[in-house]
Amino acid sequence: MxxxxxxxxxxxxxxxxxxxxxxxxxxxxxxxxxxxxxxxxxxxxxxxxxxxxxxxxxxxxxxxxxxxxxxxxxSPIRRLPTELLRDIFLWSFEEHPCFAWVLAAVCNSWRRLALRKEQLIDVHDTRSVVWTTASPSVVIRLLTTQHASADTIRLWLERSGDTVPLDIEIFLRVTSSGSASESSSRRRRRSRSRTPSPPPWSLSFAHNGVASHYVIPPSPLSPPGITILPPAQTPIILPPSPGGLHDTWLSPHHSDDRHTHSSRSSLHWGHIAIYYLAEQMHRWERFIFRFDKQFTSMGALKSISGDAPLLKEFEVSSAEAAFYPEWQWLPNAPSNATLVLPSLQTLTLQYTPFKWSSPMLRTNLHTLTLRALPTSHHPLDRILYIVANNPSLESLTLHFQGVLPAVLPLTPTTLAHVKKFHVGGHFILSQLVDTLVLPALVDLTLDIEAREPIEDTITNLLTRSSAPSLTHLSIAYGTATNPASFYYGPSGTMISWSTLLVDLAHLQSLHIGGTPLEPLLAALGVPDDDTNQMTAWGCPKLEVLGMRNCHAHTEGVVKLVQMVEARNPPLGGGGGGSAGGPAPVNGVTPARLRSLEMYDCASLGEDVVQWLHCRIGEVVCTEPDFDR
Missing domain, CATH: 1.20.5 (Single alpha-helices involved in coiled-coils or other helix-helix interfaces)
Structure with a gap:
């Protein structure tokens, strides 16, 4: 309208x-x-x-x-008898150690079966992180932080029953995200100025439920600021913890409430975890606890005290050279204490307090590793006392930064079974080496701050020990030491490499740090050379050669090429010997080098490095930093 x-x-x-x-x-x-x-x-x-x-x-x-x-x-699997289903579970555990977490989460009946106490104990199985039938003990493997719930340990211990022996390995990551970021920044700054050396240890661990293995090289002595890794050759998984707090360290982002709760829990993690563990000391068969730095509840280690009749291996290791007072615990027990440790064979204490007179150090050990606190100063005769009270030692590793002169006279000590001897730290420790007789020695590492040529120490040790078949030798390879302190005596004469290396007829690997490059390479080169006056090959069985901070002067690269040319001639022939082999001298033909490592030694050039790769299977070279 x-x-x-x-x-x-x-x-x-x-x-x-x-x-x-x-x-x-x-x-x-x-x-x-x-x-x-x-x-x-x-x-x-x-x-x-x-x-x-x-x-x-x-x-x-x-x-x-x-x-x-x-x-x-x-479903057909419902018709399987319980005994048969349990056997299938056990076969799965052998194939995949962390598979138990998956099976226990399928259904209530499978969970009851996987965690059933009497069945698992009867077959010597475990109900903890790793189920295994390889040994009659409960195996606990834990990679955690102090912000995680310590009730995980309580849960596993409760499921382990009351009688089965315990095999415990715990690695505690203490480093905070802030310090980790700072460390990353420092590493980035260093990487811009030089090519970093490869890490001394390789590591891989389970992530997202997939377990794998990692390998730690045999030598526990490493440069200052050592890195303590999770226990070697064991599967590690990251199990969930109540409330999901265990995953806070995996992600840099989390709520303020969770961070506050984690901060409070970190104050008590050690007290809770060690309390439950120490209650089961009578069942400990193996106890390994490693942490990368001091943590708030570190004093909880005081609870580790008492008898452990089943204990075979004990280790508490810190990667940080901490400064804290000694506390009373198992390695600090009074000399008159009566400890029941009849089965203890392996003891490792790194940057943790111990007393030289503790009964724990007088149990006739087979493997002993001691890295003393920087604040502790032990007289040399007391260190020898520890060694002499374990005549059955097969592996001995000592590192003492503070050593006092001996109070009592040193007595020559024979360790008839020692195959591996690693010693590092204060220069007075060379006197300890001079008192030992090691007729079965195979692996020798010396990182002592020597004040005299180390050649005499090595030669005298081998002579006293009736010339053992030494196959591995490392000198000053793990410490940043002034080269002169190792290889120059009071008179200023350089160590005679030709004399030392000719006597090492069985040596297969040699690692040297801080020595001038030319004399060492000349001693490993062709005999009868005018520069070394040798009449036989030095280390004729040498296959692995590592050098660190061995600076070259005028002909370092030339000597390197000549040495490799002599020991690793072209595979097609040449070199004066048989096809593909070096020239024999006095009927002895040296082995070919398999591995060559040179860290901060000389600027070789790309052409020399490529040539080395053509002659040697494994070559690792880093250029020296001239701007330090």
Whole structure:
């Protein structure tokens, strides 16, 4: 409906317009009310329909769940006898050690079967991190932080029963995210200035439920600021902890509430964990606890005290050279204490307190590793006392930064079974080496801050020991030492490498640090050379050669090429010997080098490095940093 009003408006047209406006507004209001009523009716219909659909969906879900349960009940695996299903579980554990976590999460019946105490103990299985049938002991492997819940340890110990021996390995990561970032920044700054040396240890551990192995080289002596890694040759998994707090260290982002809770829990982690562990000392067969730095509840280690009749291996190691007072615990027990440790064979204490007179150090050990605190100063005769009280030692590793002169006279000590002897630290320790007789020695590492040529120490040791078949020798390879302190005597004459290396006829690996490069390479080169006056090959069985901070002067690279040319001639022939072999001297033909490592020794050049790769299977070279 339209209206035509005259223009210009009159009084009559204005009255008509006002009447029309009022009528129109009334009609709009009526239509609005009808629309609202219709929409309300439609909404009610939709609500009723949705409600009906929801009821039918719930009914369908219930029927589907019932159908799934019925299908699960009809599954063939349900008809397997419990004994057969348990055997299948055990076979799976042997193949995948962390598979138990998966099986225990499938259903209630599988969880009960996987964790059933009497069955697992009967088959010498475990109910902890790793289920295994290899040994009659419960194996606990834990890689954790102090922000995680310590109740995980309590849970595993409760599931381990009351009688089965315990094999425990725990690695505690203490480094905070802030310090980790700072360390990363320092590493990035160093990487811009020089090519870093490869890490002394390689590591891989389980992530996202997949377990793998990692390897630690045999020598526990490493440069200052050592890195303590999780125990070697053991699968590590990261199990979930209550509340999910165990994963806080895996992600740099977490809520303030979680961070606050973790901070509080970190104050008590050690006290809770060590409390539960120490309660089971009578069942310890193997106890290894490693941490990368001091942590708030470190004093909880005081609880480790008492008898451990089953204990075969004990280790507490810190990667940080901490400064803290000694506390009373098992390695600090009084000399007159009566400790029951009849089975202890392996003892490792690194940057943790111990007393030289502790009964724990007088149990006729087979393997002993001691790295003393920087604040501790032991007289030399007391260190010898520790060694002499373990005549059955097969592996001996000592590192003491603070050593006092001997109070009592040193007595020559024979260790007839020692095959590996590693010693490092204070220069007075060279006197300890001079008192030992090691007729079975195979592996020798010397990182002593020597004040005299180390050649005499090595030669005299081998002579007293009736020339054992030494196959591995390392000198100053793990310490940043002034070269002069190792290889120059009071008279200023350099060590005679030719004399020393000719006597090492069985040596297979040699690692040297801090010596001038040319004399060493000349001694390993062709005999009868004018520069070394040798009449026989030095180290004819040498296959692995490592050098660190062995700086070259004028002909270092030339001597290196000549040595490799003599020992590793082209495989097609040449070199004066048989095809592919070096020249024999006095009927002796040296072995070919398999591995060559040179860290911060000389600038070789790309052409020399490529040539070395053509002659030697494994070559690792880093350029020296001349801007230090």
């Amino acid at each position: 339209s209206y035509n009003f005259p223009d210009p408006p009159t009084d009559l047209s204005l009255a008509d317009a006002r009447r029309v406006l009022s009528t129109t507004r009334s009609s709009v209001s009526e239509l609005d009310a009808k629309i609202e009523a219709a929409e309300a009716a439609l909404a009610q219909v939709v609500r009723d329909s949705k409600c009906l659909i929801s009821v039918m969906q719930d009914e369908r879900a219930n029927l589907q769940e019932q159908a799934s349960k019925t299908m699960a009940y009809l």
